[in-house]
Amino acid sequence: MSPAKTSHVTGPLTLDSPVTALRGVGPRIQEKLNHLGLRHVSDLLFYMPRRYIDRTRLYPIGSLRPGTSAQVEGTIELTQVKYGKRRSLLCRISDGTGALTVRFFHFSKSQQNRLQRGMRIRCFGQARFGAQTIEMIHPEYQLFEANESPAVEETLTPVYPATEGLQQSSLRKLAAQSLSILERAENGLTELLPDALLEEFTLPDLKTAITYVHKPPPDAQINELIEGTHPAQQRLAFEELLAQYLSLQRLRRATQSRPAMPLQANTDVVDQFTRSLPFTLTRAQRKALAEITGDLGKEIPMLRLLQGDVGSGKTVVAALAALQAIEAGYQAAFMVPTELLAEQHYRTLQGWFDAIGVEVLLFTGKLGNRERKQLLETLSTNRRCLAVGTHALFQESITFEALRLVIIDEQHRFGVHQRLSLLEKGKQGDIIPHQLIMTATPIPRTLAMTLYADLDISVIDELPPGRQPINTVAIPTTRREEVIERIQRACKEHRQVYWVCTLIEESEALQCEAAVDTSEYLARKLPGVKVGLVHGRMKAREKERAMAAFRGGEIQLLVATTVIEVGVDVPHASLMIIENAERLGLFQLHQLRGRIGRGDNRSDCVLLYLPPLSETARIRLDTMRNTNNGFEIARKDLELRGPGEMLGTRQTGLPELRIADLIRDAKLLPRVHAAAHMLLKEYPDRVQALIDRWLGPATRYSKV
Numbered sequence: 001m002s003p004a005k006t007s008h009v010t011g012p013l014t015l016d017s018p019v020t021a022l023r024g025v026g027p028r029i030q031e032k033l034n035h036l037g038l039r040h041v042s043d044l045l046f047y048m049p050r051r052y053i054d055r056t057r058l059y060p061i062g063s064l065r066p067g068t069s070a071q072v073e074g075t076i077e078l079t080q081v082k083y084g085k086r087r088s089l090l091c092r093i094s095d096g097t098g099a100l101t102v103r104f105f106h107f108s109k110s111q112q113n114r115l116q117r118g119m120r121i122r123c124f125g126q127a128r129f130g131a132q133t134i135e136m137i138h139p140e141y142q143l144f145e146a147n148e149s150p151a152v153e154e155t156l157t158p159v160y161p162a163t164e165g166l167q168q169s170s171l172r173k174l175a176a177q178s179l180s181i182l183e184r185a186e187n188g189l190t191e192l193l194p195d196a197l198l199e200e201f202t203l204p205d206l207k208t209a210i211t212y213v214h215k216p217p218p219d220a221q222i223n224e225l226i227e228g229t230h231p232a233q234q235r236l237a238f239e240e241l242l243a244q245y246l247s248l249q250r251l252r253r254a255t256q257s258r259p260a261m262p263l264q265a266n267t268d269v270v271d272q273f274t275r276s277l278p279f280t281l282t283r284a285q286r287k288a289l290a291e292i293t294g295d296l297g298k299e300i301p302m303l304r305l306l307q308g309d310v311g312s313g314k315t316v317v318a319a320l321a322a323l324q325a326i327e328a329g330y331q332a333a334f335m336v337p338t339e340l341l342a343e344q345h346y347r348t349l350q351g352w353f354d355a356i357g358v359e360v361l362l363f364t365g366k367l368g369n370r371e372r373k374q375l376l377e378t379l380s381t382n383r384r385c386l387a388v389g390t391h392a393l394f395q396e397s398i399t400f401e402a403l404r405l406v407i408i409d410e411q412h413r414f415g416v417h418q419r420l421s422l423l424e425k426g427k428q429g430d431i432i433p434h435q436l437i438m439t440a441t442p443i444p445r446t447l448a449m450t451l452y453a454d455l456d457i458s459v460i461d462e463l464p465p466g467r468q469p470i471n472t473v474a475i476p477t478t479r480r481e482e483v484i485e486r487i488q489r490a491c492k493e494h495r496q497v498y499w500v501c502t503l504i505e506e507s508e509a510l511q512c513e514a515a516v517d518t519s520e521y522l523a524r525k526l527p528g529v530k531v532g533l534v535h536g537r538m539k540a541r542e543k544e545r546a547m548a549a550f551r552g553g554e555i556q557l558l559v560a561t562t563v564i565e566v567g568v569d570v571p572h573a574s575l576m577i578i579e580n581a582e583r584l585g586l587f588q589l590h591q592l593r594g595r596i597g598r599g600d601n602r603s604d605c606v607l608l609y610l611p612p613l614s615e616t617a618r619i620r621l622d623t624m625r626n627t628n629n630g631f632e633i634a635r636k637d638l639e640l641r642g643p644g645e646m647l648g649t650r651q652t653g654l655p656e657l658r659i660a661d662l663i664r665d666a667k668l669l670p671r672v673h674a675a676a677h678m679l680l681k682e683y684p685d686r687v688q689a690l691i692d693r694w695l696g697p698a699t700r701y702s703k704v
Contacts, residue, residue, distance in 0.1 A: 013181050015042040015189065022177050024170065032166040033174075037696055042189065044178040045210050046693065047171075048236065048659040049158035052216070052225050055124055056153055062098030064127040064134050067615075072100060073122040075146065079115045091115050092133070093123075100127075101135045120144050140168070154218045156225055161658075175214050182207065192686045192693070193239060197675055201238070209235040213659070228664055237660035241450065241672045242679075243694035244657070246687050248453035249676060252303060255423075255454070258432045260301035261404050265293075265324035273323055273356060277316065279464060285313050288458040292321050292436060295456070296405070302434035305452050307442055308460030309630030310594030311467060314438050315345065317460070318407045319352055321436055322386050326358055330404035331379070333425070334388045337410045339364045339540055340547070344569060345409070346388045353386065363389030363398070366540050393425070400425050407436045440594075441587060442631040443638065446669045447662055461631070469628050470597040474581070474607040474621040483577055483606055484525050487557060490575045491529045495601065496550065497557045498576040500592055501535075502583050518579070519559035526557065534560040562592065571599035581607035581624075582617035586637035589624050616640055638663055658694070 018040060019025050019033050038044055059070040074093035082088050089104040089112055102123060104111070115121070125139025144150060160171040182188060191198075191206050198205070204212075212232035216225055224230040228237075274281065281289070288306055295302035308314045322332035334349070336342045346362040353360055359382060361375050376398065379387060383402050387393060403426030426433035437455060448457055475483060487497050499522060501515040519533040532546045532555035549555045551570050558573075562584075576596045581589060589607070597603040607621050623636045660668075679687055 012184070013041065014187075015040065015045070015178075015181060015185055017041050017181070019044065019174070022174055024173060029166065029170065032163055036161075036163055036166075041178050041181050044174055045182060045189070045214070046658065047160060047175070048213060050161050051159050052156040052222075053124060053159055054222060054226070055157050056155070056222070058122075058152060060097040061093070061095045061100045061134070064098070064100070066127055066129050066134065069124070069126045071122065071124045071152070073120065073149070074100065076115060076117050076119045076121055078117060079112065081112065089115075091121070093121055099133045101130050101133045102139060102141070103130075103135055103137045105138070114143060118146055120146055120148060122150075155216045155220060156222060158214060158216075179211060179214055182211070190689070192690050193242075193675075194678070194683055194686075197678060201671055201675070203235045203238060204231055206235075206239075208232065228659075228661060233659060234665070234668065237665045238668050238672060238675075239690070240658060240660045240694045241662075241665065241668060242675055243690045244660075245450055245453050245672055245676045246679065247691045247695055249680065250687065250691070252454035255303060255432070256300045258301065258430055259299055260434055261328075261330065261431055262299050263296040263325050263328040263330065263404060263434070265296075265327040269327050269356060270320065270323055273320070273352070276355060277352070281316070282313065282460070282462050282464055284308075284460040284462045285317050288460055289317050289320055291456075291458045292317070293324060296321065296324055296434055301432050302436065303455050304436055305448070305455040305457045306436060306438045306460070307448065307457060308438075308440065309442055309463065310440050310591060311463060311598060312440075312460040313464055314409075314440070314460060315348060316352075318409075318436060318438060319349055322349075322405060322407060323353075323356075323358070325405035325434070326384055326386065328404070329383055330402045331383055331400055332386045332405040332407065333393055333400070333403055334386060334407045335393050335409065336388070336390060339366070339390055340534075340543060341409070342388055342390050343540070343544055344547075348569075349386060349388060357384070359385040361385055361387045361389075363387055363392045364540065365390060365392045367392075398425065402426075402428075404433050405436065406433045407438065409438045410440065440591065440630070442634045444631075444635065444666070446666060447638070449673065450662065450669050468597050468599075468601070468603055470593055470603045470605050472593065472605040472607065472625050472628075474609060474625055476611045477608055478611075480608070483608060484522070486606070487522075487575065487577070488526055488529070491526070491556045495575055496553070496555075496570065496573040498573055498595060499557060499559045500576065500578045501559065501561050502578065502580045515559055515561050522557060522559060530554065530556045532558045534558060536561055562588070569598060570595070572601075574599065574601045574603040575606075576604075577606045577608055579608045580610060581621060582609040582613055584620075586620045586623055586633055586640065589620065590630060590633045593624070 013021050019038055020030050022041065025033065033039070036047065038047055053069065055071050057071070058073050061072050061074055064070060064072065072095065074095035076091055076093050077099075078092040080090055082090050086105060089107040091102040091104075093100050093102060100123075102121070121141055121143055123136055123139040123141045125136035127134045127136060129135070142150070158172065158175070159168060160175070162168060162171065189206050189210070193203065193206075197203075209232040212220075212230070213236060221230060225233070292302070292304060292306070295304055306314055306317060318334065322334065325332045334345060336345055342362060342364055346360060350360040359378065361378060363375060367375070378385060380399050380401050387400070392398075406423060406426065423432055423435065437452075442459075443451070445457065445459075487499075490497055499518065501518050515533060515535045519531050523529075523531040532550055534543050534546045538546075546555065546558070547570075550558045550573070553572065573596050576593060578584070578589065578592055584592075593605045596605065605624075607624060609617070609621060613621070619636070619640065623633060627633060679690075
């Protein structure tokens with residue numbers, strides 16, 4: 001849709017004026033601003049700087065270190081265009097302490113002409129290794145004559161989240177105009193936090209905080225602002241986290257305002273099922289099950305998150321919850337993120353439920369028409385069944401006869417809307433199903449209470465007895481031959497081995513091609529070892545045949561892509577090699593490693609990396625070597641990457657945070673929770689306004 005015509009606003013500008021009333025906003029800029037959700041002057045005030053850059057001082061070029069961001073000034077010695085795979089404009093500068101190359105991949109003829117030898121240039125950017133000198137790529141820069149040297153900035157310079165075609169300089173000018181309007185406005189920003197709350201938590205008022213964050217004064221505490229801990233930033237982070245928490249609490253209240261069917265199971269059948277298992281439930285499993293059983297017996301829908309490390313036994317707890325629904329005379333659905341995991345859960349659950357006459361159905365996207373028709377008929381007539389599947393479960397054509405429990409595994413791979421869509425399947429009149437959400441991403445409880453504020457939380461914090469700790473080593477690719485010899489020895493000892501090929505680029509095709517090449521290479525290097533292959537582009541039956549052969553011991557070495565990351569269970573596999581381990585996040589490495597160590601044998605994981613390692617990659621590999629504890633690994637992963645990247649912010653349905661940081665600001669969360677309860681109880685009329693201010697339409701979930 002084309003942007004609206006530029007508004008010609010008469011009279012004084014207000015916070016409600018459209019952004020088109022600001023100087024410099026034509027149709028093209030308006031379209032970019034609208035794309036960011038910025039339609040009115042007030043929206044720009046809440047478009048917070050992501051970070052700050054320090055242009056208050058100049059650094060000697062000779063003091064620069066790769067990886068650091070700094071402002072430098074020097075004289076241009078040489079400007080030239082370099083041709084190769086990619087044309088670039090190179091500008092060599094020096095200040096007497098050292099030399100620096102400024103590189104532009106996108107440049108114009110006029111820009112090239114302006115960067116003349118002898119001119120003075122001031123640059124801000126990140127230093128990196130270059131072919132001959134330290135380099136800066138596409139730095140922000142100013143040019144001036146040889147005898148000039150303007151004063152440096154007096155305050156920190158804000159850096160806003162940008163979009164293509166919208167320069168930082170434009171955003172800074174628009175923010176400055178918005179602040180001027182705020183300063184003159186008779187009716188300024190509405191303060192939505194009650195005075196009592198501001199006093200109790202010693203928070204500055206909204207106008208002061210916003211002005212400070214966009215335009216730090218000359219005496220600003222630079223370190224606090226850069227770290228995000230200044231009281232003005234903390235005040236705004238507090239309000240944003242409050243809006244986030246309130247939105248999920250509203251979702252919870254809306255869901256639990258509807259009735260659910262209490263599910264009272266036949267305890268004899270549940271006891272019989274538990275006794276038939278080839279293992280005994282742990283204390284943590286029994287505790288989680290008791291919490292779930294208590295919820296299922298109520299007339300309000302259960303909304304519970306079951307959190308547990310890889311291999312802690314969440315599936316059997318979910319199976320017992322499903323059995324409770326089925327024994328009460330209703331159906332249950334179990335949704336998982338991948339077809340491979342759906343197939344494994346189907347086999348496991350079928351093995352457990354066959355003996356007590358419960359039918360388990362498997363729904364994936366690759367069902368044939370005849371098979372699909374039979375399954376749909378069973379689902380619409382047989383109450384004594386459990387449906388297992390991928391997101392195919394909430395397609396319109398699937399109708400449940402009496403769905404009363406929805407179980408979702410690996411919650412962070414589904415959005416809030418997908419979760420609600422499956423609930424819709426079980427809605428009959430006003431009654432909606434109970435929900436059990438599972439995740440193998442152990443995160444600190446306070447953080448979980450904020451990320452999943454619409455859910456109660458159960459934690460399985462112990463592994464089943466007999467699980468062996470996994471010995472993990474990191475080895476450079478230069479020692480690949482040693483790793484291959486290690487596989488040879490392991491196979492002679494009748495151990496089974498995974499070789500995991502990680503993503504080369506954001507392309508499944510290239511990843512699968514790498515896996516095929518690797519399997520052929522290893523088959524040549526390891527004559528006598530039976531090598532199998534699993535990747536995402538294989539047909540479901542081919543993958544299943546390969547996995548069945550691996551589980552049955554016919555295949556000794558399985559080359560696989562990260563499709564095996566979640567849930568694949570082969571107890572005799574006790575050695576894993578993860579290629580290019582430096583490319584993966586900590587928790588993905590931990591998930592992959594969790595595929596071994598499931599039997600009685602000692603297990604080993606080899607992280608094969610390509611040197612040199614970045615500092616972050618080194619920390620990841622060291623963490624993997626030093627601990628098997630999923631909670632510790634998740635804590636470190638959160639610290640390194642933040643929850644948005646770790647959990648997949650867009651996938652979880654959680655909005656991007658504008659100024660808050662869930663790790664840095666974790667200490668605010670208990671106060672945020674207390675403030676939310678105060679607002680819901682005493683100031684309910686302010687709740688929606690707070691949510692709209694910070695989250696906008698992203699929180700208007702479909703009603704269930």
